[in-house]
Amino acid sequence: MDAAGKLSILAEAAKYDVSCSSSGNGGRRGAVGNTSLGGICHSWSDDGRCISLLKILFSNDCAFDCAYCVNRRSNDVPRASFTPRELADLVIGFYRRNYIEGLFLSSAVVGSPDDTMIQLIRTAKILRDEYRFGGYIHAKAIPGASPRLVTALGFLADRMSVNIELPSEVSLRALAPQKTKESIFRPMSLIGDSIAERKEKRLVSTRSLAPFVPAGQSTQLIVGASPETDLSILSLAGGLYHRFGLKRVYYSAYVPVSANPLLPAITTTPPLLREHRIYQADWLLRFYGFRPDEVLSPEQPNLDESLDPKTSWALRHLDLFPLDINRASYEELLRTPGIGVLSAKRILTARKGRRLDEDDLKKLGVVMKRARYFLACKGFSLPSLDARALRRLLTPPPPPAWKTRQLSLEF
Amino acid sequence: MATWVYDGSFNGFLCLLFESARAGEPPEAIGHAGSGQPFLWPPKEARTDELLAKQTGDVLRRRLSAPVFTRGYYAFLSALKEREMSVYTYYNLAWTLGKSVDRLLTDPRVLPVHEASRAVLRERHRFLGLLRFTEIGGVLYAPFEPEADLLQLLAGHFSTRLGNEKWIIHDLGRGKAAIYAPRLWRIADFSLPEGIAPSRREEAFRDLWKEYFHSIAVRSRENPRLQRQFMPKKYWKHLPEKEPPAE
Structure with a gap:
């Protein structure tokens, strides 16, 4: 099989992995390539997702049979495998032309988890040692691989990840019989501990020590393949950020890839809006100082799909508003709908110069469409409305039916 | 008050700032020398002198603060209409206010410069990813058509990233390019020789x-x-x- 054939099969097989970010490490430099702290996107595919890394499987010839996965043993799809050299050469070729920021190196389980890890390590070694490649490598730890190999790969990679995929043990047992909670969390905590240990060593060491997974680790959860609520998904994510120090948790709306009585019907469309709301809530956890139990509660375990989670929260806490824009603290500003991290910071700077009014807020990038109901400033404060009326005002109208299809003329 | 012209470079602009202050004739309009623009009165011309530009830059950086000076530089590279006058006005205000000029974030003398500078950095970041090199005869060649004048903002990034290569980043709209061979880059007028095609x-x-x-x-x-x-x-x-x- 030629390179194009393999590339197409193995990219096709990797695309349900969401992570493509190349951020978190600005310090690597090589003969070819370097890394950029904020990460760089190089293109955007037809589904609107950013392409930063060459996201590809080393092989899709899997020994496992996970029901939700397109590469499962029992699925009838064409199979292909790279050799370490083929894949390394492809990466360098793409990288020199500025197509990509680096490699997302993953694989199906070929033979045993350890055999697979050895292939991944070989590929990364050719890149780092032979080409002296300084670009980004995101490597996957294969569940069940031995700790020694996970560590070896960690010294070659910028970021590592172990995908949880299913947000509870029950679903895992039902849908991914060869994986266990153990086999996922063991490498995850090994990587987490090694990162922390290495960081400490590098702080006190007088020699320069090779970094271990300097951009941290991430994971992925599938949304909508199993019956977990948004609350249990977010609590799990909150725990991962907190306990394992994860950099990112990715959520992926389940795209039906097989007919299985345990899974949603093959005709279901991916729950994109739900995924979007979960991402918004995840941002609230990471950048806005919210706790999972503030965003959701056991009485209301799922996110409201018609409103973003911050607006939803604000409507439940109307007693905290309206906020005086010239006095409110940074933390309070962050909790206001329509104000983001950037605009909150700009407000803090700008109000040192003079008292701000409504016009200023627009210039500072505040989304007044939402924020106006929660703010008071010079010469402007809205009559207080109750939560019901506000909710009506803030819910975006559904697109009218005639707008959903674009007119096309045929010639 | 006078109309001033200069050669279009940032160094030229710095010399213009110096000359207009020394002559006690602040600019009310700024144009390019030899652009054939019609002027009501013959404009005053500031000649570009590298040493004078460097000294003026140093003074400005100290007096205005480095972030203010740099923000003006980015805005100068932008596609903003009357960008020279905008930067002049911003620097002028900062001459009295120092770095606290940025607290007047919503002031019409400050906001356009902030926005233009952000637009330039945004476009630069986009092209860090969207630039595409084609290998032609051992040289990596990347044509592009940015809105802002980005060459000097991109060259540094690619000279660390592709440090062992020879490359050319070609701004087709402005007819100039950043040209790199290991360890050195410079910016020069450029057009691609005819009849060069990429290999199989x-x-x-x-x-x-x-x-x-x-x-x-x-x-x-x-x-x-x-x-x-x-x-x-x-x-x-x-x-x-x-x-x-x-x-």
Whole structure:
């Protein structure tokens, strides 16, 4: 099989992995390539997702049979495998032309988890040692691989990840019989501990020590393949950020890839809006100082799909508003709908110069469409409305039916 | 008050600032020397002198603070209409206020410069990813058509990233290029010699990239609007993955 054939099969097989970010490490430099702290996107595919890394499987010839996965043993799809050299050469070729920021190196389980890890390590070694490649490598730890190999790969990679995929043990047992909670969390905590240990060593060491997974680790959860609520998904994510120090948790709306009585019907469309709301809530956890139990509660375990989670929260806490824009603290500003991290910071700077009014807020990038109901400033404060009326005002109208299809003329 | 002209470079602009202050004739309009623009009165011309530019730059950096000076520089590179006068006005205000000029974030003398500088940095960041090199005779060649004058902001990044290569980043609209051979880059007027075509091997790499681009999209999530939001059509011209398929 030629390179194009393999590339197409193995990219096709990797695309349900969401992570493509190349951020978190600005310090690597090589003969070819370097890394950029904020990460760089190089293109955007037809589904609107950013392409930063060459996201590809080393092989899709899997020994496992996970029901939700397109590469499962029992699925009838064409199979292909790279050799370490083929894949390394492809990466360098793409990288020199500025197509990509680096490699997302993953694989199906070929033979045993350890055999697979050895292939991944070989590929990364050719890149780092032979080409002296300084670009980004995101490597996957294969569940069940031995700790020694996970560590070896960690010294070659910028970021590592172990995908949880299913947000509870029950679903895992039902849908991914060869994986266990153990086999996922063991490498995850090994990587987490090694990162922390290495960081400490590098702080006190007088020699320069090779970094271990300097951009941290991430994971992925599938949304909508199993019956977990948004609350249990977010609590799990909150725990991962907190306990394992994860950099990112990715959520992926389940795209039906097989007919299985345990899974949603093959005709279901991916729950994109739900995924979007979960991402918004995840941002609230990471950048806005919210706790999972503030965003959701056991009485209301799922996110409201018609409103973003911050607006939803604000409507439940109307007693905290309206906020005086010239006095409110940074933390309070962050909790206001329509104000983001950037605009909150700009407000803090700008109000040192003079008292701000409504016009200023627009210039500072505040989304007044939402924020106006929660703010008071010079010469402007809205009559207080109750939560019901506000909710009506803030819910975006559904697109009218005639707008959903674009007119096309045929010639 | 007077109309001033200069050679269009940032160094020239710094000399203009110095000369107009020394002459006690602050600019009310700034144009390019030899651009053939009609002026009501003969304009005053500031000559570019590298040493004077450096000294003026040093003084400004100290008096205005480095972030203010740099922000003005970025805005100077932008496509903002009357960018020279905007930067002049901003620097002038900062001459009295120092770095606290940025607290007047919503002031019409400050906001346009902030916005222009942000636009330049945004476009730069986009091109860090969207620039595409083609290998031609051992040299990596990347044509592009940015709105802002980005060459000097991109050259540093690619000289660390592709440090062992020879490359040319060509701003087609402005007819100049950043040209790099290991360890050194410079910016010069440039046009690609005629009759140079990429090799077969190069075509093969482009095809592999297109293949990848096509395979990685999840069809049931297709979202062309989102794609255009991040990667507006104006950039497609130089992206192999967005080339219309061959007949």
